[in-house]
Amino acid sequence: MKPDIHPEYHEINIVMTDGTTFKTRSCYGQPGDTLRLDIDPKSHPAWTGVQRQVSSGGQIAKFNKKFAGLGTRKAG
Known part of the structure; x- marks a missing residue:
C-alpha cells in the first residue's frame, strides 16, 4: 500500500431519527463530530x-x- 493516501479514520457520534445516539468509526468530518x-x-x-x-x-x-419565479415579470 502507498503511504499517506488513506483518509483519517476516527470516532464520530451518530444521532438516529428517534434521538438515540451511538458512536462509530468513520472518515466523516473531524473526530467527535455528530452526524444526524x-x-x-x-x-x-x-x-x-x-x-x-x-x-x-x-x-x-x-x-x-x-x-x-422564473419567467414572471414585475409590474413597473
Whole structure:
C-alpha cells in the first residue's frame, strides 16, 4: 500500500431519527463530530414495511422550488 493516501479514520457520534445516539468509526468530518440521520433503519420503509411521506420532496419538487419565479415579470 502507498503511504499517506488513506483518509483519517476516527470516532464520530451518530444521532438516529428517534434521538438515540451511538458512536462509530468513520472518515466523516473531524473526530467527535455528530452526524444526524434524516432516514435510518428504524424509519425507512424498506426495513419497517410502513410507508410514510418524506418532507424533503423529490427531484421534481426541488426543481419547481428552485425555478418557481422564473419567467414572471414585475409590474413597473
